[in-house]
Amino acid sequence: MAQVGVVSEVVEVVKVKEGKKGYPFWLGGVAASFAASCTHPLDLTKVRLQAAGDKGMISSMRKTISTAGIRGLYDGLTGTLLRQMTYSMTRFAAYDWAKGVVHKGPGPPPGYKMALAGCIAGTLAGIVGNPAELIMVRMQADKAKPVSDRYNYRNSIQGIYRMTRDEGLVSWTRGMVPNVYRSIFTNMSQLASYDYFKRELSHRGILQEGPFLHFFASLGAGTVATTVCSPMDVLKSRIMNAHGAGTTSMMEVIRTSLAKEGPMFVFKGWVPAWTRLQPTTILIFLTLEQMRKAVDGYRSSGEEYL
Template sequence: MANEARISKWYFGGLASAGAACFTHPLDLLKVHLQTQQEGKLSIGRNVMNIVRNQGVLALYNGLSASLLRQLSYSTTRFAVYEVAKQQLSTPGQPLPFYMKVLIAASGGACGGFIGTPADMVNVRMQNDIKIAPEKRRNYKHAVDGLYRVLREEGVHRLFSGASSATVRAMLMTVGQLSFYDQVKQTLLGTGYFEDNVTTHFTSSLMAGAIATTMTQPMDVIKTRTMNAKPGEFSGMWHIITHTAKLGPLGFFKGYVPAFVRLGPQTILTFVFLEQLRQNFGVLPVAK
């Protein structure tokens, strides 16, 4: 069928990721709350109850504008690099070797992670704002206001606080999501029992989401703590790592359950949306 042969346009990944974020943002907010706890042991349910009771249901969508800005910068970049490079290097009818998919995904993730760091930092801060004392909140009105205030109050270097951990995490995330999604989908289609439909897209993206969560959780915890830290709170990356290590090895996997509960649906929705965009609005490959 013609729609199965279509390929994605470079910006489809960003649109699909932004659409998925609209549904999964409350789960992302809960993940940030759990990751920034040092001594507390509030469960997911208790966190939800506290947020809703103290701030209202809409507080679960605190920082949504920053989340959308992050997806439109971070995910657009990583998907664009991956799709364009894959289309340039592959031959129609002959899929790329898995190691090349991994290399391309890592490159795309590195670019996306660095470019998306400012929006990601504002996203973390806006999500974490509602759990701290009112007099200590940053109270950003929206993502653009947050970027402007960080630039004005803390300097341009602060916009890229946590860029190193965010970049490494984005590399792992993109490898776990994009290259493994492609590989799992290719394997399923090769069995002859699956077709290029929603069932295959769902199965492939669920497996990719589980792999990506496991690969990225330690870096995600470090990145979140770096971005949420006050100026001077930590002397460097190693200080954050040793501070987190005081909680034991599982400290680096704080928030794993909500991370997977969030990343699973996020990955599934992203790829389902992406495949629908590809099949309905994609372009046919040009013979080389």
């Protein structure tokens, strides 16, 4: 598939500056999968608030538990994992590569170059991960809708098959525009701000390299990313969750939402989005940094397989 080709091209050129061997391209996907598995109930609630008309984070979670039990909080988990191993794997690999492309000079890249690298990574990841993103949103919102409007996908792979069979390959691009924009904003704000906060906290002598530094850098990155990404996240969820094979334009969704809810609709679900993204961001970077440390230790022992 085209997505695999894009990932392969990025992976071939992922190298860390100063000649150091790049980390395995899949580390970001594994770290994100672990984090998403831990915070899936919050992500599920966020999508249902944005797209299925639920009111309030706590009441939405209670509704889910009352109708489907605790297990219901993990509806669509396979879609989430497929999304992380496409979207997240691509964005981390592409970001490391893009930093080396946009910054050739000595020293660390300045903030605007890190943001540019995040934009490049977000564009590639948004395209590669769009089908999985679409399946994830549909599976998460499904049981909050009337029975007649449900997709009833058993898992993400069967969902991809049924979506392609019923709606054609063009369905893979549904919601891609807002998804790519959101991906650009996410990676520009989250990845770049994490690097920025980590560097500033370290260089100013506030924190030394280690878990505390990674925690507070990711705390700042998660807050920045939630605020920047909220408008595109809401639009993406509403477009992707629209039923039927037709295309719902971004402008149509904006006009309808503005008329019914006013301009603040773009921040609907901000609290559960922050509550979900914050621990997710912390878990991703803490896990990723530990995995990188483990790879460094493995290599320093003389092994060459990673």
